[in-house]
Amino acid sequence: MNCQSFENSLTDLARQHPLEATALADAQAHAGSCSSCALRLEEQNVLTAGFRSLVEQMRTIETPSHLESRLMEAFREGRRPPQRTQAPGRAWFAVAAVAAVLLVVFGVVALRLMWAPAPAPIARETVIETPVKNTAAPEVVPEVRPVSVARENPVRERRYSSRRTARHRVNQNRDPALEITQPSSATTAALEVTSEFMQLGDGSVGNLQEGAQVVRVEMPRYAMARFGLPVNMERYDERVKADIWLGADGLARAIRFVQ
Amino acid sequence: MNLELSFGLTGIMNDGGTLFLMNGRDDSSDNELLQQIRAGDEHAFATLYRRRHAGVYRFALQMSGSQALAEDVTQEVFMVLIRGTDLFDPARGSLSSFLYGVARNQTLRRLHRDRFFVPLSGNDDSELDHTSLSKPLDELARTETIESVRKAVLSLPERYREVVVLCELEEMSYAETAAALGCAIGTVRSRLHRARLLLTDKLRPAESQDEAAVKTARCFA
Numbered sequence: 344m345n346c347q348s349f350e351n352s353l354t355d356l357a358r359q360h361p362l363e364a365t366a367l368a369d370a371q372a373h374a375g376s377c378s379s380c381a382l383r384l385e386e387q388n389v390l391t392a393g394f395r396s397l398v399e400q401m402r403t404i405e406t407p408s409h410l411e412s413r414l415m416e417a418f419r420e421g422r423r424p425p426q427r428t429q430a431p432g433r434a435w436f437a438v439a440a441v442a443a444v445l446l447v448v449f450g451v452v453a454l455r456l457m458w459a460p461a462p463a464p465i466a467r468e469t470v471i472e473t474p475v476k477n478t479a480a481p482e483v484v485p486e487v488r489p490v491s492v493a494r495e496n497p498v499r500e501r502r503y504s505s506r507r508t509a510r511h512r513v514n515q516n517r518d519p520a521l522e523i524t525q526p527s528s529a530t531t532a533a534l535e536v537t538s539e540f541m542q543l544g545d546g547s548v549g550n551l552q553e554g555a556q557v558v559r560v561e562m563p564r565y566a567m568a569r570f571g572l573p574v575n576m577e578r579y580d581e582r583v584k585a586d587i588w589l590g591a592d593g594l595a596r597a598i599r600f601v602q
Numbered sequence: 603m604n605l606e607l608s609f610g611l612t613g614i615m616n617d618g619g620t621l622f623l624m625n626g627r628d629d630s631s632d633n634e635l636l637q638q639i640r641a642g643d644e645h646a647f648a649t650l651y652r653r654r655h656a657g658v659y660r661f662a663l664q665m666s667g668s669q670a671l672a673e674d675v676t677q678e679v680f681m682v683l684i685r686g687t688d689l690f691d692p693a694r695g696s697l698s699s700f701l702y703g704v705a706r707n708q709t710l711r712r713l714h715r716d717r718f719f720v721p722l723s724g725n726d727d728s729e730l731d732h733t734s735l736s737k738p739l740d741e742l743a744r745t746e747t748i749e750s751v752r753k754a755v756l757s758l759p760e761r762y763r764e765v766v767v768l769c770e771l772e773e774m775s776y777a778e779t780a781a782a783l784g785c786a787i788g789t790v791r792s793r794l795h796r797a798r799l800l801l802t803d804k805l806r807p808a809e810s811q812d813e814a815a816v817k818t819a820r821c822f823a
Contacts, residue, residue: 354798415648
């Protein structure tokens with residue numbers, strides 16, 4: 344046995360903890376041959392003796408008798424702890440947690456309301472001079488639905504505006520779909536591909552100076568077929584944008600499709 | 603107050619004047635007593651308290667050196683049993699280990715909470731001072747030795763102190779100590795070994811410490 348092995352069994356030796364016979368014999372032999380380890384063992388034995396004396400002394404110490412009577416009284420009182428008030432701490436924690444959650448919710452709602460854009464007016468623009476193709480068209484005008492194209496879903500717009508950065512918001516204002524509210528913009532014509540105006544019914548197109556208006560609408564794609572335009576039948580039920588030329592009397596005079 | 607009654611019965615009267623009758627050799631196991639406590643048996647609680655309170659109190663006292671703290675901790679440990687015995691799982695260890703574990707947690711909590719406070723009287727140590735001027739010199743020397751050991755134990759870091767108190771002063775086995783502290787037996791052994799080395803360093807006379815520092819160099823025999 345070397346000093347390291349002796350060190351490992353030093354505590355058990357000093358505590359007189361049961362050891363294997365061979366390990367005990369080796370340790371005792373090493374202590375006989377190594378004065379340093381023998382000294383360490385002696386110190387540990389003294390410490391063990393000190394512990395024994397302390398244990399003997401502590402056995403004479405008794406618990407105060409009033410402690411038992413207090414506990415027995417607590418036991419009798421329906422197992423209620425005497426003079427213990429721990430509940431308020433947890434209650435305050437719960438209240439604080441609820442308040443924090445409410446604060447966050449109100450903050451998010453307020454931010455969304457603050458960043459939400461104002462609702463856009465329904466797209467309505469003054470007619471620009473456009474050549475009208477005088478084609479034979481059916482008398483029945485397909486179902487039309489005036490919409491504000493870009494503002495059809497204001498909730499979605501608010502969501503975008505709250506998530507995107509200011510730069511995105513600036514770019515959003517340049518979205519071609521929003522350009523219809525700016526009829527004189529040159530970029531609108533550049534970004535939208537339109538067909539020529541096709542006359543509706545037998546009436547004359549009328550004079551543009553008489554207060555005619557062009558209204559942006561959506562209609563089923565299959566309505567394009569009535570004007571002789573090619574229709575992808577796989578997408579026949581989708582809606583397509585169109586501009587309706589309204590005369591001063593409010594009747595539709597011409598139509599063009601927008602892509 | 604212990605009373606000897608007729609028919610071989612023993613009675614214990616508490617401060618409130620309530621008399622508890624005992625059959626003199628109540629050898630019910632801890633688990634049996636716990637079941638009776640669950641059923642609201644006051645006598646079972648009193649029996650269990652008398653069986654286990656001394657160890658809990660000594661542990662808290664030796665860990666803290668304060669009788670007031672030890673008293674509070676002992677009360678709190680048994681209040682855990684009064685509130686409900688569901689926390690104790692017999693599969694995880696004995697009730698004794700469980701009670702020591704609760705006592706350990708309560709003691710450490712109190713020590714951490716009170717670490718910024720200094721007792722006004724500063725005589726907390728004197729609570730345990732059993733020195734008497736009338737004792738002979740050898741007894742006085744022995745008492746001083748005990749006192750120095752106690753102070754040395756109190757000066758140990760908590761993780762070493764609790765192992766020394768349980769293994770050496772409460773004479774618990776490594777396994778029981780490990781169950782009470784919630785750690786491995788190997789951890790208990792290594793901490794106890796380290797704690798004993800620290801204690802021998804603390805208890806070594808000052809004049810011989812420098813010399814011993816040289817002597818502790820390892821030999822290669």
